[in-house]
Amino acid sequence: MRIGELSSRTGVPVPTIKYYVREGLLSPGELTSPNQASYGERHERRLRLIRALLEVGGLSVAAIGEVLAVMDDTGRSVHKVLGAAAQRLVPVYSGAPDADTELARARVARLIEERGWRVAPGDKAVEALVAALASLTRVGQGSFADVLDEYAGAAERVARADLENTARGVEREDLVETVVVGTVLGDAMFAALRRMAQVDASSRIFPQE
Amino acid sequence: MRIGELSSRTGVPVPTIKYYVREGLLSPGELTSPNQASYGERHERRLRLIRALLEVGGLSVAAIGEVLAVMDDTGRSVHKVLGAAAQRLVPVYSGAPDADTELARARVARLIEERGWRVAPGDKAVEALVAALASLTRVGQGSFADVLDEYAGAAERVARADLENTARGVEREDLVETVVVGTVLGDAMFAALRRMAQVDASSRIFPQE
Numbered sequence: 001m002r003i004g005e006l007s008s009r010t011g012v013p014v015p016t017i018k019y020y021v022r023e024g025l026l027s028p029g030e031l032t033s034p035n036q037a038s039y040g041e042r043h044e045r046r047l048r049l050i051r052a053l054l055e056v057g058g059l060s061v062a063a064i065g066e067v068l069a070v071m072d073d074t075g076r077s078v079h080k081v082l083g084a085a086a087q088r089l090v091p092v093y094s095g096a097p098d099a100d101t102e103l104a105r106a107r108v109a110r111l112i113e114e115r116g117w118r119v120a121p122g123d124k125a126v127e128a129l130v131a132a133l134a135s136l137t138r139v140g141q142g143s144f145a146d147v148l149d150e151y152a153g154a155a156e157r158v159a160r161a162d163l164e165n166t167a168r169g170v171e172r173e174d175l176v177e178t179v180v181v182g183t184v185l186g187d188a189m190f191a192a193l194r195r196m197a198q199v200d201a202s203s204r205i206f207p208q209e
Numbered sequence: 210m211r212i213g214e215l216s217s218r219t220g221v222p223v224p225t226i227k228y229y230v231r232e233g234l235l236s237p238g239e240l241t242s243p244n245q246a247s248y249g250e251r252h253e254r255r256l257r258l259i260r261a262l263l264e265v266g267g268l269s270v271a272a273i274g275e276v277l278a279v280m281d282d283t284g285r286s287v288h289k290v291l292g293a294a295a296q297r298l299v300p301v302y303s304g305a306p307d308a309d310t311e312l313a314r315a316r317v318a319r320l321i322e323e324r325g326w327r328v329a330p331g332d333k334a335v336e337a338l339v340a341a342l343a344s345l346t347r348v349g350q351g352s353f354a355d356v357l358d359e360y361a362g363a364a365e366r367v368a369r370a371d372l373e374n375t376a377r378g379v380e381r382e383d384l385v386e387t388v389v390v391g392t393v394l395g396d397a398m399f400a401a402l403r404r405m406a407q408v409d410a411s412s413r414i415f416p417q418e
Contacts, residue, residue, distance in 0.1 A: 011305075045349065052344040058267075058300060082411055086404055091267060091397070096220075117409040125404035132398040135261040140254065141390045143374060150370035151395075152402050154363035159406035161359035163414060165352060181350045183407075186360075187400045188300070189341040193361050194396070195295055195334035197368035200326040202291055205372060 003029065006039045010047045017047065025050055025065055049177065057184035063088065071176050081176050089183050090124040104133035107145060115152060162186060212238065215248045219256045226256065234259055234274055258386065266393035272297065280385050290385050298392050299333040313342035316354060324361060371395060 007014045020026040026046055029037030046068075053059045053067070070084045108130050112119055119126060136144045166178050216223045229235040235255055238246030255277075262268045262276070279293045317339050321328055328335060345353045375387050 048348045052348045056300075056341050056344040083408070086408065090401065090404055091265075112405070115409075117405055118412045119405045119408050123405065123408065125401045125408065129398060129401035129405070132265050132394050132401060135265045136390065136394055139257045139261045139386075139390055141387060141394075144387075144391055144394070147367075147370040147374050147395075148398075151367055151399055152406070154366045155399060155402035155406045157363045157366075158356075158360055158403055159410050161356040162403075162407060163410045165356050177348075178350060178353075181345065181348055182353055183404070185341050185345055185350075185353070186356075187396075187403070189338060189357075190360055190364060190399065190403070191396045192299065192334045192338035192341060193364035194367055194371075194399070195299055195392070196321070196326055196328045196332065196338070197361070197364045198371060198392075199292070199295065199328050199332065199334065200324075201368050201372045203327045 001039050003037065003039060006043060006047065009044060010051070012047055012051060020047070020050060023061060023065060025061070025068060049181065052181065053184055056188050058188070059089075059184060067180055071180060082179055085176065085180050086183065087124045089180070090128045098134070100134040100137045101130060104130045104137065107133060107148070111148060111152060115156070158186070158190065210248050212246065212248060215252060215256065218253060219260070221256055221260060229256070229259060232270060232274060234270070234277060258390065261390065262393050265397050267397070268298075268393060276389055280389060291388055294385065294389050295392065296333045298389070299337045307343070309343040309346045310339060313339045313346065313354075316342060316357070320357060320361060324365070367395070367399060 001009075003014055003017060006012075007017060017026065021028050026043060029039040029043065032038045050064055050068075053064050054061070059067070066088045067085055070081060070088060073081065073084075076084070108126060109121075112126070133145055133148075136142055162182055165182065166175065210218075212223055212226060215221075216226060226235065230237050235252060238248040238252065241247045259273055259277075262273050263270070268276070275297045276294055279290060279297060282290065282293075285293070317335060318330075321335070342354055342357075345351055371391055374391065375384065
């Protein structure tokens with residue numbers, strides 16, 4: 001199909017499609033004449049994925065580029081691809097480590113041990129959790145760390161559901177795409193559900209007026 | 210204290226502090242001479258809150274401004290403030306509604322009914338969940354909706370822990386701040402835990418090499 005049809009099918013404006021091609025997020029169409037290119041179903045699928053990660057997942061164009069590059073690296077084993085993709089889907093904090101960070105790190109190490117989780121110490125998700133806990137302490141909400149075990153239990157339940165859903169994707173490309181989409185949109189989905197459950201719980205506790 | 214001390218205590222550069230004052234995120238210091246202002250503990254606390262929402266929570270300066278304005282509106286009841294703050298902590302999607310959106314909306318309505326959640330239909334969290342589900346269908350990952358019930362159960366557990374933690378904040382200002390911080394940093398915390406639990410589950414399922 002021509003770029004105009006690709007645009008009307010996906011709702012992505014033509015200049016935006018061209019921008020994604022320039023940025024390397026989308027492979028160029030096949031040239032059918034010196035100034036006309038043809039696009040296929042793979043382009044359409046990739047374009048929908050980019051929009052989902054951008055609009056619902058809130059990822060930047062640069063972050064999407066990194067994740068897609070990992071997805072397209074067919075030389076790696078599935079486990080390695082999943083790991084590399086996961087590392088790119090975690091925000092990185094640049095703050096200098098302080099006493100709050102060290103305390104948070106010890107708390108997270110204890111949690112990992114208690115849960116028996118097989119997670120490497122340098123894992124970026126671990127660092128993200130340490131940063132969030134340290135930040136809570138800094139704003140005087142250190143008591144929030146008391147919910148950590150409840151959160152971890154809920155996260156295990158969600159991750160189990162995630163993996164069961166993932167295991168259905170048979171082909172390699174499907175599998176990796178499922179994990180990436182599930183990770184990013186799953187966060188958005190869970191955040192929305194948490195808000196809804198909070199509204200419900202709050203309406204039962206606080207006076208309504 | 211002077212702005213220099215406020216800066217060294219919080220690690221926020223002086224020009225950034227001035228920028229937050231100009232943007233209305235931080236109230237100006239008390240003028241002690243025509244070109245010198247004095248800052249107190251309230252400024253320090255607010256500044257730490259802004260940094261936490263910005264760095265760990267990933268909120269924009271504009272979004273933080275809106276949330277702080279709601280927090281500072283002492284004319285409203287606690288329940289109204291919590292509701293208004295929650296509405297501002299949910300991303301808004303602008304995509305035109307289509308068939309996928311309508312199907313997702315019906316699915317979410319069913320979930321709310323099954324769970325007996327007291328959530329208004331126009332709630333922004335509901336719209337965010339509808340957008341995430343519709344987006345999953347659009348990228349060919351509609352089967353992901355099968356995990357919705359597991360996610361909702363986990364979200365109830367997390368929300369219960371959130372509210373129990375919140376109920377400890379006795380003063381009004383503390384209460385609202387706890388909810389805002391808990392909502393934003395809680396999302397970051399849960400996302401990190403979900404990643405960690407996934408790594409653990411994945412290491413048990415997929416070959417390690």
